[in-house]
Amino acid sequence: MPLWPIHRQNRIKRLILSTYQAASGAGAAAMEELVESTRASLAGRAYQRTVLPHPYAFNVFNHDTRIDPETGYNEEETKVIKETRKIFEDDRIAVGVTCVRVPVLRGHCQAITFECEKPITEQEVGTILSEAPGVKIIDDRVKNYFPMPIDASGQDDVLVGRIRKDLSDPSGHSISMFVAADQLLKGAALNAIQIAELLPERAMA
Amino acid sequence: MPLWPIHRQNRIKRLILSTYQAASGAGAAAMEELVESTRASLAGRAYQRTVLPHPYAFNVFNHDTRIDPETGYNEEETKVIKETRKIFEDDRIAVGVTCVRVPVLRGHCQAITFECEKPITEQEVGTILSEAPGVKIIDDRVKNYFPMPIDASGQDDVLVGRIRKDLSDPSGHSISMFVAADQLLKGAALNAIQIAELLPERAMA
Numbered sequence: 001m002p003l004w005p006i007h008r009q010n011r012i013k014r015l016i017l018s019t020y021q022a023a024s025g026a027g028a029a030a031m032e033e034l035v036e037s038t039r040a041s042l043a044g045r046a047y048q049r050t051v052l053p054h055p056y057a058f059n060v061f062n063h064d065t066r067i068d069p070e071t072g073y074n075e076e077e078t079k080v081i082k083e084t085r086k087i088f089e090d091d092r093i094a095v096g097v098t099c100v101r102v103p104v105l106r107g108h109c110q111a112i113t114f115e116c117e118k119p120i121t122e123q124e125v126g127t128i129l130s131e132a133p134g135v136k137i138i139d140d141r142v143k144n145y146f147p148m149p150i151d152a153s154g155q156d157d158v159l160v161g162r163i164r165k166d167l168s169d170p171s172g173h174s175i176s177m178f179v180a181a182d183q184l185l186k187g188a189a190l191n192a193i194q195i196a197e198l199l200p201e202r203a204m205a
Numbered sequence: 206m207p208l209w210p211i212h213r214q215n216r217i218k219r220l221i222l223s224t225y226q227a228a229s230g231a232g233a234a235a236m237e238e239l240v241e242s243t244r245a246s247l248a249g250r251a252y253q254r255t256v257l258p259h260p261y262a263f264n265v266f267n268h269d270t271r272i273d274p275e276t277g278y279n280e281e282e283t284k285v286i287k288e289t290r291k292i293f294e295d296d297r298i299a300v301g302v303t304c305v306r307v308p309v310l311r312g313h314c315q316a317i318t319f320e321c322e323k324p325i326t327e328q329e330v331g332t333i334l335s336e337a338p339g340v341k342i343i344d345d346r347v348k349n350y351f352p353m354p355i356d357a358s359g360q361d362d363v364l365v366g367r368i369r370k371d372l373s374d375p376s377g378h379s380i381s382m383f384v385a386a387d388q389l390l391k392g393a394a395l396n397a398i399q400i401a402e403l404l405p406e407r408a409m410a
Contacts, residue, residue, distance in 0.1 A: 014373050018223035018316035020265050020307065034263075039247055042240065058239075058310045059355045060225045062367060062383060067346040072327065072369030074349070081372065096373030096381055098316040102225065102307045105263045111223035111303040111316075122277065141272040144279070150264045162267060164277030167286065168219050168301030176301055178267060 002160045002179060003114060005132040006125060007088055011117040015084065016096040019063075020109035021076075022149060023101070025183050026052065026064065031105050038103070056103055063099035074099060107149025108183045113166045115174040122163045125175050129160055139163055147180035155182055207365045207384060208319060210337040211330060212293055216322040220289065221301040224268075225314035226281075227354060228306070230388050231257065231269065236310050243308070261308055268304035279304060312354025313388045318371045320379040327368045330380050334365055344368055352385035360387055 003012060023034040033051045040047035041057035054061040065075035073081075076099040085091050102109075129135050138147050139161035147159035158181040166174035208217060228239040238256045245252035246262035259266040270280035278286075281304040290296050307314075334340050343352050344366035352364035363386040371379035 016221050016318055016371075016373050018303075020225070020305065035247065038243060042244055042247070053349055054353060055355055058308060059353055060307055060309055060314050060385075061353050062349065062351045064349065067349055069346045071372075072346055072367060073372070094373040094375065096318055096371045096379070098223075098367070098381060098383060100225065100314075100316065100383075102265055103263060104265055104308070109265050109305075111305065113221055113301055141274045141277055144258055144267065144269065144272055146267045148259060148264055148266050150260055162277060162303070166221075166301045167276075167278070168221050168299040170299065174301070176303060178303060178305075180265075 001158050001181075002129055002132060002135045002177075003084075003112070004087065005128050005135075006114070006116070006120075007090070009128060010120050010124075011090070012088070012093060012114045013117055014094040014096075014115040015112065016114075017080070017110050017112045018098045019076075019080075019100055020102045020104070020111075020149075021063065021099060022104040022106050022108055022183070023056070024106040025108065026101075030056075034103055034105060052101070056101070058103060060100060060102050063101060065099075073097075104149045105153075106182060107152040108181055109147065109149060109152075110179045111176070112179060113168075113174060113176045115166075115169060117173075119172040120175055121172070122165055122175060125163050125177070129163070134158060135160055137161060137163070147178055149180055152180035152182045157181075206363050206386075207334055207337060207340045207382075208289075208317070209292065210333050210340075211319070211321070211325075212295070214333060215325050215329075216295070217293070217298060217319045218322055219299040219301075219320040220317065221319075222285070222315050222317045223303045224281075224285075224305055225307045225309070225316075225354075226268065226304060227309040227311050227313055227388070228261070229311040230313065231306075235261075239308055239310060257306070261306070263308060265305060265307050268306060270304075278302075309354045310358075311387060312357040313386055314352065314354060314357075315384045316381070317384060318373075318379060318381045320371075320374060322378075324377040325380055326377070327370055327380060330368050330382070334368070339363060340365055342366060342368070351383055354385055357385035357387045362386075 038057040136157040146161035162178040243262040341362040351366035367383040
């Protein structure tokens with residue numbers, strides 16, 4: 001969502017992202033499994049998991065959807081690629097993605113690096129995002145305060161921060177940033193409304 | 206470490222990585238803070254943190270080292286860039302990095318995407334890594350079994366999996382993979398030994 005207003009002004013050609021996904025995306029039972037397995041771990045008790053394929057307490061694992069044995073990508077990653085192209089109305093956008101579950105109850109994060117067609121600065125991205133609907137910039141380098149799941153949880157806005165030059169692209173076409181959002185709210189419903197709100201503007205563009 | 210044997214055969218030009226770093230990297234007090242704050246969270250009690258700058262229980266935050274206010278990169282990220290160039294003996298390698306703490310007690314993970322000078326396939330990477338000292342491949346697409354902190358914890362080997370074509374680079378020069386390692390062991394000491402073991406071979410190369 002924070003990429004769309006950037007893409008409108010300076011086409012995003014390539015996108016590489018890694019996710020830090022919460023239990024909530026897998027449903028209430030997964031959230032309970034995280035709570036109960038963590039409780040068991042702290043008490044030194046064994047825990048018999050029933051929802052997720054791997055131990056969740058104090059652990060990280062790749063997304064629990066099916067992996068395509070040919071490509072090595074899981075269904076969540078394939079969905080990210082497809083939906084990005086659909087929302088951007090751009091089949092050419094090149095997307096590389098790694099979806100990972102972290103032991104967080106609610107609130108997804110993403111570390112994003114994107115490359116634009118024309119050069120772009122972190123100041124330009126900051127200006128675009130500060131005017132974007134549904135986006136809140138949290139980017140305090142002095143206090144080391146950036147988007148976190150606990151702050152995104154229960155919020156409508158997508159939190160964006162750590163907006164900075166991607167040092168792996170000296171050409172100045174690439175930016176990295178870190179995003180947190182409450183996927184319980186940023187799911188199909190709210191997204192659909194916000195995209196619909198943009199439609200007249202897009203139709204005029 | 207798993208990149209070095211690849212780099213020797215096919216120079217890595219560009220590297221983009223996101224980390225999933227455990228409490229242990231910040232010391233025993235940080236591990237205790239994760240345990241005690243999680244215990245408090247599960248009991249619905251408040252917790253007064255003293256070690257890390259953000260709530261750690263069921264949360265994710267950007268690395269707690271100082272941020273350079275000019276570049277927006279934290280010291281951990283700057284260290285990753287410098288050490289990669291030093292170990293690779295290659296100042297030209299372009300590195301983009303995001304360092305993040307996750308609520309894991311022990312065992313760092315990294316989602317890595319790298320671009321080589323010549324085309325490279327996931328099969329070639331698999332072959333190189335299967336012969337690399339200190340690297341163990343865990344890459345089971347059918348069982349969705351890949352490197353996890355709980356498996357890396359207490360191991361000498363760096364676990365590598367999810368070796369696959371980076372779909373954001375259609376030219377076939379880029380690979381993505383996921384790595385887990387116990388940084389308590391993979392710190393300066395063991396790394397120094399393993400690099401030293403490679404030296405005669407490197408001197409002959």
